[in-house]
Amino acid sequence: MTQGIQVVGLYVRDQDEALAFYAEKLGFQVHTDVRNGEYRWLTVQHPDQPAFQLGLFKPGPPVHDAATAQALEAVVAKGAMPPLVLSVDDCRAAHGRLQAAGVEFTQEPVERYGTVDAGFRDPSGNGWKMIQQRA
Template identity: 80%
Template structure:
């Protein structure tokens, strides 16, 4: 049996704001944007990874009651959710490009653990680590 994960979701406080960030600033593409009553299924995908979608989901009915939705929104805003990781070829160049697009970084590029990484947050507070991919080893 073949299995794969094709959608992973994050919670956002405002789907339109999140869509503008992920598409307009990070360069993701809209995959699905459908409304079903009060529920909106919104997914984006990185142009270099078309088989995977990132869901931008707003806590609330019909999935969550009001109290749970409020708690989730507060946790995201405080940065309490696990960070997401974006792998890039050149962290410093990606930092400059995204900074010019208005992405607010929490950590500039730093050399750590043999790699270069930087940190930023989306408008809802979700943390991201941007990590430079290791150079591929030549075949021996």
């Protein structure tokens, strides 16, 4: 039996805003964008990883009640969720490109543990670490 992770979801406060960030600034591509009433299933994928999708999901009906949705949005906005990791060939160069595209960094590139990493957050507050691959 073959198994694998196909989609990992992130909670976002606004799916259109998240889509613009991931597509225009990070270079992800839309995989699926379908609606069922109020619910929208929106996934993107990195062009170099076509088998893996990142879900950009808004907390709320029909999955969550209003109070739960509001609590989830508050937790994400505070940066309380574990960071995701974006692998890059050259962290300083990627930092420069993304910063020029308007990505706000929470940590400038730093050398440690034998590599270079930097941190940023998406418009909803989800944290990212961008880590340079080891040579």
